[in-house]
Amino acid sequence: MAEKFNEDNKLTPKELAKHLRQPEGEIGKEVGLQMNKGNKHICLNSYKVLNPKNKDYILEIGMGNGFFVKDLLKMADNLNYSGIDFSHIMINEATIKNKEFITSGKVSFKQASIEKLPFNDGAFDCITTTNTLYFWPQPQDNAKELLRVLKPGGKLLIAYRTKDFMEQLELTKYGFTKYNVTDVENLLNLSGFKQITSQMIKEPELDFDGKVFEMEGMYTTGIK
Numbered sequence: 407m408a409e410k411f412n413e414d415n416k417l418t419p420k421e422l423a424k425h426l427r428q429p430e431g432e433i434g435k436e437v438g439l440q441m442n443k444g445n446k447h448i449c450l451n452s453y454k455v456l457n458p459k460n461k462d463y464i465l466e467i468g469m470g471n472g473f474f475v476k477d478l479l480k481m482a483d484n485l486n487y488s489g490i491d492f493s494h495i496m497i498n499e500a501t502i503k504n505k506e507f508i509t510s511g512k513v514s515f516k517q518a519s520i521e522k523l524p525f526n527d528g529a530f531d532c533i534t535t536t537n538t539l540y541f542w543p544q545p546q547d548n549a550k551e552l553l554r555v556l557k558p559g560g561k562l563l564i565a566y567r568t569k570d571f572m573e574q575l576e577l578t579k580y581g582f583t584k585y586n587v588t589d590v591e592n593l594l595n596l597s598g599f600k601q602i603t604s605q606m607i608k609e610p611e612l613d614f615d616g617k618v619f620e621m622e623g624m625y626t627t628g629i630k
């Protein structure tokens with residue numbers, strides 16, 4: 407049976423779109439939990455495509471409530487993870503869910519926007535971000551900011567649903583910028599990334615607001 411999202415139709419498409427962009431308060435917390443179900447496959451597949459190596463310093467942009475951080479940490483030894491998100495409630499939730507990893511120094515979270523990252527130049531071996539591209543305010547400047555905090559030879563992975571898919575969902579009329587693969591590849595190219603490649607991974611069906619969708623995730627990577 408398909409996974410379900412917004413099963414009881416509590417939120418209008420406009421309200422849901424607002425909380426997907428920036429979850430706030432109790433409703434935002436609930437939307438965060440729904441994302442853990444609806445985005446499970448794209449989040450877990452993004453970490454597989456990222457394929458971190460032992461001791462890598464990893465940055466995630468817009469990790470939401472950080473539910474999948476535990477799965478990323480299992481993918482190699484001695485990973486160091488930093489997550490940033492501009493939603494206060496998501497930082498709170500991610501901190502609660504990952505308390506043990508934070509105490510042991512493997513994980514940290516900061517409330518910040520992709521526009522100005524609170525990290526030094528060349529701080530990370532890889533950067534991953536899932537389902538955030540639609541909300542980047544200045545895509546080329548934002549991609550350059552990611553390039554700044556990557557080490558030379560470091561990898562950026564962007565995981566997203568394509569424009570063709572997103573256009574089927576009413577909520578994407580409200581504040582989403584939609585991209586097809588060539589748009590994302592051009593964005594990375596113009597921002598200074600090299601060796602840009604994309605792949606698609608199919609997922610089980612998803613029941614979204616009572617309608618069943620064939621699902622697939624797109625994964626575009628670029629190297630500094």
Ligand SMILES: C[S@@+](CC[C@H](N)C(=O)[O-])C[C@H]1O[C@@H](n2cnc3c(N)ncnc32)[C@H](O)[C@@H]1O
Nearest residue numbers: 428441445468470491492493519520536537541
């Ligand atoms: C749709 S959710 C995706 C969460 C998770 N990555 C997933 O796929 O389930 C988008 C997340 O990105 C965050 N976000 C959106 N725009 C951002 C920005 N400019 N800077 C930092 N975080 C941002 C939101 O607060 C939210 O937690």
